[in-house]
Amino acid sequence: MRLRAPLSRFEARIVVALVIAAVLPLLAALWLADRLVAENLAVGLNPRVVDRLQAIPALYRDLFQARKQLYAAEAREVLRGLPAERGALAGYLEAAVARTPRLRRAAVLGPGGEVLAEAEKQAAEEWEWRAAPARVALPGGGALECTFAIEARYFAELDEGRELAEVVQGAEALRADIRRSYVRAFGALLLGWALAAGLAGLWLARRTTRRISDLVRAVGELARGNLEVQVDPGTAADEVSSLARAFNAMVREVRESRDRIVYLEKISGWQEVARRLAHEIKNPLTPIQLAFQQLEAKWGERMAHLAAPPPPSPPERGGSPPAPLSREAGEAQGEAAADAEFDRLLRDAGEIVREEVSTLRRLTEDFSAFAKLPEVRPEPADLSEVVAEFLRTSPQLSEEAEVTFAAAGEPCPVALDRTLFRRALANLTKNAVEASRPARARLDLAVRRQGGRALLTVADRGPGIPPAALPRVFDPYFTTKQDGTGLGLAIVKKIVLQHGGEIAASPRTGGGAAFEVRLPLAAPLDSGPK
Secondary structure, three states, X not given: OOOOOOOOHHHHHXXXXXXXXXXXHHHXXXXXXXXXXXXXXXXXXXXHHHHHHHHHHHHHHHHHHHHHHHHHHHHHHHHHOOOOXXXXXXXXXXXXXXXXXXXXXXXXXXXXXXXXXXXXXXXXXXXXXXXXXXXXEOOOOOEEEEEEEEEHHHHHHHHHHHHHHHHHHHHHHOHHHHHHHHHHHHHHHXXXXXXXXXXXXXXXXXXXXXXXXXXXXXXXXXXXXXXXXXXXXXXXXXXXXXXXXXXXXXXXXXXXXXXXXXXXXHHHHHHHHHHHHHHHHHHHHHHHHHHXXXXXXXXXXXXXHXXXXXXXXXXXXXXXOOOOOOHHHHHXXXXXXXXXXXXXXXXXXXXXXXXXXXHHHHHHHHHHHHHOOOOOOOXXXXXXXXHHHHHHOOHHHHHHEEEEEEOOOOOOEEEEOHHXXXXXXXXXXXXXXXXXXXXXEEEEEEEEEEOXXXXXXXXXXXXXXXXXXXXXXXXXXXXXXXXXXXXXXXXXXXHHHHOOOEEEEEEOOOOOEEEEEEEEOOOOOOOXXX
C-alpha cells in the first residue's frame, strides 16, 4: 500500500490560500445574512405590528357590539311606528323591512309568543350573511322581533386576524430560535464550502507540486550525473508542463553533447593508437619482405644449379656394364628430393607471406588514414546537391549497386566540409555494398528536412545489422566482417559529430539496414545577385 506523503509547505500554502479565498466572501455573506434575518424579523415582528394584530379581535368585537346597538335602535324605531290595529300590522312590517337596509325579517309576537304578524325581505343579496336578532318588548305584553344581517366576511376576517395574531405571538416567542436557525444554516453552508475549497486546493496542490517535485528530483538526478533522467510533462498546457518539456530538451541536448564529446575523445585516443600501430607495423614490413625475397632469390640460384645436367663420364673399356651407384651418389639423390620438397614449402610460404604483408599494408593504410583525419572546415552547401554530386562523380558505385536518390523538395542548407563528407558518404555506401554481397547491392538514398535539421538516409536491402551489434556498430575496430577493420563507420560518425550532427543505425523496414545522418540547418544559401 502506497502511503501519501505529508503536505509540503508549498502545498499547505496553496490549500490555505484557496480556503481563505473561498471563506472570506462567505464570512461576509454570513454577516450580511445575519443582518438581513435580523432586519426581516425586526420588520415582520415589529412591536407595533404585533400590537395591532393582537387588537384586531377587540376591534371586531367593538364593531359587532356597535352593530348590535345600531340594530337595537333600528328595532325600537320600527316599534315606535307600530300601528295599534292588528290588521295593519302586516303592511307596516313589510314597509319597515323594505326601507331598513339590513333588516331581513320583522315579526310581532303576542304575550304567549304566538306570531301576530310578520314580514320578510324576499330579495336575495349575493354576499353571505349571518343573522343578528334584536328583540324589543311591547307595552301590553308580547315583543317585536327583528332579524338583521351581518356580512359573513367580517366573521372570517375576525377568525383570520385571531389566527394571525396567534402566529405572530408564536413567532415573537421564537425570534431568537429563527435567527439561530438561519445562522446555523449559513454556517453549515460556510463549512461545507470551506471543506470543498480545501479539498479542491489539496487536489490542485498535489497535482501541481507532484510535477514540481518530479522536476526537483530530476534536477537532483541530473546533478548526480544521470543524463538519462526525463520528466513526464503530462497533457496539461501550462507553465509546469512547458518547464518539464524544456527540461527534457535540455537534458537531451546535454546528453548528446556529452556523448559527442566522449565519442570524439575516444576516437582521438583510438587515432593515437592507430597512428602508433601503423608506425609499428609498417616499419618491419619492408625488411620482412626484402629478407624473404633474398631467401627466394638465393634458393632460386641453388635450384638452378642443381637442375644443370652433370658432365658425361668416359665409357668403360671392353664394354662392361656400368658400375652400381656409390654411397655419395645415393646421398645426392636424397638431398635432391629434400630440396624439391623444401622448394615447394618455400613457394607456399612465399605466397602466404606476400598475402599477409599485403593485408598488413592495407591495415596500416587504414590505420594511417584513420589517424590522419583532418579538422572539419565547413562551408555553405545544400545537402541534396552534395549527395547528387557524390553520386555523379562515383561511377564505380553504379557498377557495384543499383542506386536510387530522392532529393529534398526544398532547400536543405547546411555547413559542411565537402571533402570529409564525401568520405563519409563513400564509407556508408561501401559498407552497404559489402554487406549485400554476394548479391548485387540496392541502395536507397534520400534527403529531406525534419524540423530544424537536414536528414540524410542511406539504406540497403542486405541482411541487415544483428540487433546485438547495433549498440556497438560505430565503435572503432568493431566489425562483423571477416576482413573488416571496424574503422569505416567510426570515421563516418566522427565526421558527422564534427559537423554538429548525429548518426544512427536501425533496421530498414522490409529488410536491410538504414543509416540516418542529421545535420543542423544553416542560414539559407545566397542565391546570388538578382
